[in-house]
Amino acid sequence: MASSLKNLSEYNSDNLIDITGKKIGLVVAEWNKAITDALAKGAYDTLIKHGAKSDNIIRNTVPGSFELSFGAQLLAQNPEIEAVICLGVVIKGETKHDDYICHAVAQGITQVSLKYNKPVIFGLVTTNNEEQAWDRAGGKHGNKGVEAAATAIHMLGISA
Numbered sequence: 001m002a003s004s005l006k007n008l009s010e011y012n013s014d015n016l017i018d019i020t021g022k023k024i025g026l027v028v029a030e031w032n033k034a035i036t037d038a039l040a041k042g043a044y045d046t047l048i049k050h051g052a053k054s055d056n057i058i059r060n061t062v063p064g065s066f067e068l069s070f071g072a073q074l075l076a077q078n079p080e081i082e083a084v085i086c087l088g089v090v091i092k093g094e095t096k097h098d099d100y101i102c103h104a105v106a107q108g109i110t111q112v113s114l115k116y117n118k119p120v121i122f123g124l125v126t127t128n129n130e131e132q133a134w135d136r137a138g139g140k141h142g143n144k145g146v147e148a149a150a151t152a153i154h155m156l157g158i159s160a
């Protein structure tokens with residue numbers, strides 16, 4: 001369903017467990033930093049809302065979204081971390097470079113999730129322009145970071 005038809009910040013809390021005591025990894029790309037910081041705030045606030053302690057949210061940054069897979073692996077290999085949320089913003093340029101990044105990240109974090117048997121969430125905003133990215137980082141379509149955190153909590157409940 002297109003983001004224009006579903007607000008990314010709206011989710012069913014009935015599916016979500018209390019995550020008090022759980023350690024969650026947050027890996028954030030620095031490319032488009034103002035937008036990725038907005039995604040990270042949405043994710044952080046959602047985790048706190050559902051019981052996470054700030055000391056149990058382990059945040060790392062990587063240069064760009066292509067590095068999210070390795071950043072996720074560094075966190076996922078820590079046995080105390082029970083889920084990892086990956087956040088980045090890839091805005092289409094003149095070439096197909098954005099396609100290669102997005103496909104690599106999708107494949108890479110999937111491999112990390114399966115290798116370490118824990119949820120690794122694909123919180124990548126992939127847009128045609130900066131306006132569309134802001135629309136999904138707290139704008140008219142909600143916040144992809146909120147959606148990613150809610151997904152992580154939902155998956156922790158499923159895999160418990």
Ligand SMILES: Nc1c(NC[C@H](O)[C@H](O)[C@H](O)CO)[nH]c(=O)[nH]c1=O
Pocket residue numbers: 029031032063064065066067088089090091092101
């Ligand atoms: N153009 C964007 C990038 N490009 C950088 C890559 O992610 C990567 O860091 C580089 O290719 C070196 O490996 N990254 C984003 O996150 N967003 C972009 O729009």
Ligand SMILES: CC(=O)[C@@H](O)COP(=O)(O)O
Pocket residue numbers: 090091092093094095096097098101
């Ligand atoms: C999506 C990107 O990596 C971007 O910076 C590349 O831009 P371009 O395709 O114009 O080189």
